[in-house]
Amino acid sequence: MKRTRKRIRFDxxxxxxxxxxxxxxxxxxxGRLHIDTKRxxxxxxxxxxxxxxxxxxxxxxxTPYFIPMYKSRYDYKFNLFRDLITRLRxxxxxxxxxxxxxxxxxxxxYDNSRSHDMMYTSCSDDFDDIEFNAMMNxxxxxxxxxxxxxxxxxxxxxxxxxEVNRFILxxxxxxxxxxxxxxxxxxxxxxxxxxxxxxKLKIEKFKEYDSFNSLNKINNFLKHNSVAAYETLKKFYPKxxxxxxxxxxxxxxxxxxxxxx
Numbered sequence: 520m521k522r523t524r525k526r527i528r529f530d531x532x533x534x535x536x537x538x539x540x541x542x543x544x545x546x547x548x549x550g551r552l553h554i555d556t557k558r559x560x561x562x563x564x565x566x567x568x569x570x571x572x573x574x575x576x577x578x579x580x581x582t583p584y585f586i587p588m589y590k591s592r593y594d595y596k597f598n599l600f601r602d603l604i605t606r607l608r609x610x611x612x613x614x615x616x617x618x619x620x621x622x623x624x625x626x627x628x629y630d631n632s633r634s635h636d637m638m639y640t641s642c643s644d645d646f647d648d649i650e651f652n653a654m655m656n657x658x659x660x661x662x663x664x665x666x667x668x669x670x671x672x673x674x675x676x677x678x679x680x681x682e683v684n685r686f687i688l689x690x691x692x693x694x695x696x697x698x699x700x701x702x703x704x705x706x707x708x709x710x711x712x713x714x715x716x717x718x719k720l721k722i723e724k725f726k727e728y729d730s731f732n733s734l735n736k737i738n739n740f741l742k743h744n745s746v747a748a749y750e751t752l753k754k755f756y757p758k759x760x761x762x763x764x765x766x767x768x769x770x771x772x773x774x775x776x777x778x779x780x
Contacts, residue, residue, distance in 0.1 A: 529555060537566075546584065553584035596690045603686050607679055615675055622667050629657035669779050673741050680738040683731070703735055733759065744778045 534542045544558025556576050563572050576585060592598050623631075633653035640649070688701050696709050710722050722728055733756045740748040749772040753760045761780070762770055 529558075531558060551586055551590060553586055556585050596693070599686055599690065600683075603682060607682065610678075611675060615671060618671060619668065622664065622671075623660070625657040625660040625664055628660040629653045632656040666779075673779055676734060677738050677741060680734055684735075740778045744775055746772055746774050749778070 529541065529544075529546065531541065531544075536542060540547060540552075543562050544555035546553045546555070554576070559576070560572055563569055589595060630653075633649060636645075636649040636652065684701075684703075684706075687706060688696070691701075691706065691709055694713065698705060707722060723732075736748075736752045736755060737759060740752050742748075749760070753762070764770055
């Protein structure tokens with residue numbers, strides 16, 4: 520008579536705390552995590568976290584619980600990038616955005632100039648001149664204000680690209696990349712080789728590829744300020760390139776023009 524393995528289910532009736540692994544259907548055992556996939560899925564839907572449900576989690580298996588292939592969190596290389604993106608997001612939210620509030624705006628220049636000059640006069644005949652000077656100081660501030668604000672955005676775009684590409688190189692090195700040089704073309708060649716060996720999708724087939732590629736092309740343009748970088752960005756991502764000036768006239772970019780404009 521063939522014996523069948525009885526599927527043991529954990530009793531979750533007394534598990535209330537979200538900080539408890541078992542609340543999520545995760546059971547630490549002998550240094551590994553065993554996952555009750557049905558419980559995990561239900562809780563993810565309940566908590567509105569369906570993006571944390573991996574597609575391959577529900578494949579047929581012989582064991583009662585799903586046991587991840589690797590033991591260490593960073594054996595899964597995508598966790599390196601998950602932590603990096605979290606850090607970059609926090610840097611933007613808590614380090615960069617607060618700086619914006621400290622950049623003096625044209626309206627603040629107007630108010631400061633007007634208040635300053637008003638303190639040194641009691642003659643009403645001076646008011647028109649004070650108003651005019653404050654307005655002119657505000658207008659003169661507009662260009663510098665825009666330049667500073669834009670540069671903060673550009674610096675962060677470059678920070679993202681530098682860090683993401685640095686982490687990509689770390690991972691590539693761990694899986695066999697040996698060249699002393701590294702660039703996007705080198706990444707594609709190495710990735711294509713891995714894809715061929717493992718029958719995986721090429722980089723450009725991933726849905727997130729456009730975000731990665733467009734940021735790198737914007738970053739390349741910001742670094743080099745060249746016609747070639749401008750034309751490449753305009754060809755692949757025209758929505759990120761200003762092609763007309765404020766008067767509606769077509770822009771003809773030349774080497775050395777400030778890419779930030």
